[in-house]
Amino acid sequence: MWSSRNISYAGRVQLINSVLLSLHIYWAQVFMLPQTVLRDIEKICRAFLWYGNYFSTVPGSIQWEKVCRPKMSGGLGFRRIKDWNKAALAKYVWAITTKQDSLWVKWVHAVYIKEDSWWGYIPPKNCSWYWKQICNVKETMKLHYNEDEMKNMTQFKIKEVYNKITEEEERVHWDKMIWNRLAVPKHRMINWLAIQGRLKTADRLCMMGVITDDQCKLCCEHKESHQHLFFQCSYVKRIMKSVFEWLGFKSRQDQLMRLMMIMNSRSGKSRVVKQIHAAVITASVYYIWWARNEVQWNMIVWRPEKVYRIIRECIVMRITSVLPRKISSKDIDWWENVKRKL
């Protein structure tokens, strides 16, 4: 029933997180799921995210491994089911370490570990498959915890252990802008793809052999690439000029890039104002991409002034409905003023 292309990316992300990636949760706590099962679950999630289908052999726009990174590391924050499985089974490692009062733990100590130290324990070759798996998970845990840390854990929380074993070093600088609460949800995915240069622009479609003409249909002057579309295209600059004037930035700044820099700088602007700016950027990127698709696939050319008006109306409607209640009167005045401006 979900095999529908009509659900937006944002809706699919929600469904994957709340339903598809929860299917294995019960079994993940019982045993190590076979690799083929884990791979199959991931395949379904992948096909559903990119194509709204349960099966696809065409790869997605971004590697699954990257999609599963936390948002602050540039991903969508999906659970990595293999690591989740390990974190769930680590409960047994913890139970043995802390000698929890259970028949199974007593039995394991009496039959397998005996006088040995659990942390240094190596399973005999002829032991059961299940016990070997638990010992393997213990080895993974040793990379992230020492024995005392595990002993001092009074309560076992899968999520905490999962976060620890999947910790990422890499940190991106744009996550706050894209996953900003005030931005329109369906704009976020397009921005997430755009900022990684993964929208299917004409130069990429040509490389894939889908089309043969890589010219930008908005300005008809240059080759269409991410760089061109969002930073150099004269059509887009006309939209952004109006956006800048609306927000009260100096009129000579007409590049998206400038807007991002202004947003990131310590401009002395409040958090809410910065969030609204970020929502304007994400809406601009979304509607630029929309206008580009209209001309590319439907042969409809919208005037830049019209696109700007759509962006403005969309932002005013969105911000009016989600603006936090507790904001300073200065910010309210600023917003009321922006709202009124033509």
Ligand SMILES: [Zn+2]
């Ligand atoms: Zn152009």
